[in-house]
Amino acid sequence: MIEVSVIIPCYNSGSTLLRAVESIQDQTIKNIEIIVVNDGSDDSHTLEVLRNIPKKIKVITQKNMGLSAARNTGIREAKGKYILPLDSDDYLLSSFVEVTLKKIKNENNVFCIFTDINMFGEKEGILERNYNYFVQLFTNQLPYCLLYEKKIWSEIGGYDENMKIGYEDWEFNIRLGKYGYYPERINQALFNYHISNTGMLVSKSDKNYISILRDIRNKHKDIYCISELYRIWKKWRHTPMPYPTLLYIGMYLATEFLPGNVYNYIYSTLRFLKQSERFSR
Numbered sequence: 535m536i537e538v539s540v541i542i543p544c545y546n547s548g549s550t551l552l553r554a555v556e557s558i559q560d561q562t563i564k565n566i567e568i569i570v571v572n573d574g575s576d577d578s579h580t581l582e583v584l585r586n587i588p589k590k591i592k593v594i595t596q597k598n599m600g601l602s603a604a605r606n607t608g609i610r611e612a613k614g615k616y617i618l619p620l621d622s623d624d625y626l627l628s629s630f631v632e633v634t635l636k637k638i639k640n641e642n643n644v645f646c647i648f649t650d651i652n653m654f655g656e657k658e659g660i661l662e663r664n665y666n667y668f669v670q671l672f673t674n675q676l677p678y679c680l681l682y683e684k685k686i687w688s689e690i691g692g693y694d695e696n697m698k699i700g701y702e703d704w705e706f707n708i709r710l711g712k713y714g715y716y717p718e719r720i721n722q723a724l725f726n727y728h729i730s731n732t733g734m735l736v737s738k739s740d741k742n743y744i745s746i747l748r749d750i751r752n753k754h755k756d757i758y759c760i761s762e763l764y765r766i767w768k769k770w771r772h773t774p775m776p777y778p779t780l781l782y783i784g785m786y787l788a789t790e791f792l793p794g795n796v797y798n799y800i801y802s803t804l805r806f807l808k809q810s811e812r813f814s815r
Contacts, residue, residue: 535565538618539569540566540567540618541604541617541618541619542558542608543571543608543621545572545604548581552583555591561632570591571605573604574597600702615683621728624728625726627652630725631681633720634647647682647719648677648725650662650721651677663676665773666773668770668775668782671766672782674704675707682717690706693706697749700746704746708757712754763786
């Protein structure tokens with residue numbers, strides 16, 4: 535019986551895809567389904583890697599539709615009770631599935647699990663983040679690599695396929711909280727996350743941060759009204775926040791009145807300073 539389905543979108547990432555796949559094959563728990571979604575790759579190396587991938591791994595090919603659509607395609611075909619998204623340039627420690635699955639199965643009212651992050655590439659270090667839903671409304675605290683039940687994906691409507699310039703998981707994570715599914719943290723760095731500041735998606739995400747946040751606010755006006763924000767803040771105010779509450783109020787006002795390039799600069803500076811504090815060798 536398959537317990538966990540790992541969904542790996544792939545777009546011209548043949549150089550790293552096998553590392554991601556092998557990190558799943560090396561898990562201490564073996565009843566795992568691996569689904570690779572080829573999102574319209576067109577470079578010869580990636581196509582060769584996909585042709586030679588082990589037959590027990592399911593490969594789905596579609597036209598290039600973006601990360602959210604690729605994840606949704608894979609999840610629709612998944613047979614596991616639990617879903618774990620994994621990008622093709624990242625990989626897991628061998629105990630990731632065992633540790634997260636144990637927590638989600640053995641503890642009451644635990645629906646989604648994330649771990650600390652081991653960052654590699656253009657930045658290195660351990661990133662530790664607590665979860666606070668109020669903070670989540672202003673900046674994405676969570677890694678995309680969450681273990682959760684497939685029925686939750688169905689209930690909240692999957693990943694938004696209209697989001698194609700980054701932070702797809704941010705909007706998904708906001709809907710998790712909206713439906714009452716608050717992710718739990720495991721304070722072990724079991725997820726290896728590749729940082730590439732020159733990558734196209736990262737650059738587009740940072741450049742368009744304010745546009746993305748405004749789109750999210752427009753989509754979830756019921757959450758971002760003053761009364762609901764206050765209710766959420768009251769519920770989460772005793773959970774640690776990276777910044778003082780007044781700063782989040784300022785962020786809320788800034789999305790209304792500041793030009794996008796000014797807001798992006800301020801946000802990027804604050805994020806850099808906070809990350810510099812949190813990275814440890």
